[in-house]
Amino acid sequence: MKKRNLLILLMALLPWLSLPFIGSKTFKRFLPGTFFMSIYLLVEGSVAEKRNWWSFSSSLKPNVLAELPLIFGPFFIGSLWIFKFTYGKFMSYFVTNLIVDAFFTIVMLNWFKKIKYVTLRKFTRLQLSLLFLVKSISMYGFQFLYEKVFSGRFKPDHQPERVQKPLFAVKR
Template identity: 35%
Template sequence: MKNSKLFYIALLIVPWLTIPFLGRNAFKKYLPAAIFITTFTKALDLFGEKKKWWRIYKGIPPLDSANFFNFGPYLIASLWILKFTFGKFPLYLISNLILHICFIYLGGLKFLKHYKIASLEKLTKLQYLTIHFLRGLILYGFQYINNFSNTKKHSNK
């Protein structure tokens, strides 16, 4: 892809343009969880690549292509899904599962492979869906604990 640098930069920047619509309070409230899950995902990317579960392509040095996806659309999507569903766990589970099913089975994986971001190697789509589902539980759990600890801090003042 001859415009890959421009594509990677757009992949990173364009999702951030939606932040003003998220609202300052939601951004501050959910950013720690989004950063945590993005960092966790980066560690999982490295582990999965070592185990040859998937392949991560080169990006723009020093970043690999998955960094542009993780710190762009994935981080911002984590903020948005928490904003709309946090505190409504069944809705969160259903929404998260539907989003991941659509991503995995309706073109997201093809998008990643076509634009040389990542591709599955030894994992089936169902195994990959399971990893996404578990990551979703970790994201919600982190936000729940963070929310609980912040509530406790404010009640002790």
């Protein structure tokens, strides 16, 4: 049990070592979307626990949601990295999330089951993958709307800025 808790703690903390390489501008820019989805995941974890969608055999701390190390470790930092490299290019974002989600549902779930950390109960791997897909699209949509409404600065990274021409030009 102590070995499992150490592995879970390392899984939560190691992604944070990459934070200095993300850059403060990227962190500040994509924090709203990532934070929004992290809060959503906390709520979802409570619902999943009550409805027995999946179960965690133990938590690092009693009375603390067992998903917390996953949410504020690899998910949080991973989302910032994915946004950094794919935001503004939705198909790249979509494909990257498909790959990451497939890795999680195939490889990581097997490992979690092996170390007796989490098992699926009323969810299949396919249902979990679809849920991940919906959440990733929702997070992208939230970030997009946040930038449109609050900062007004959304410009896809792959398109040059357009200069607006005046409606009537005065010739001299």
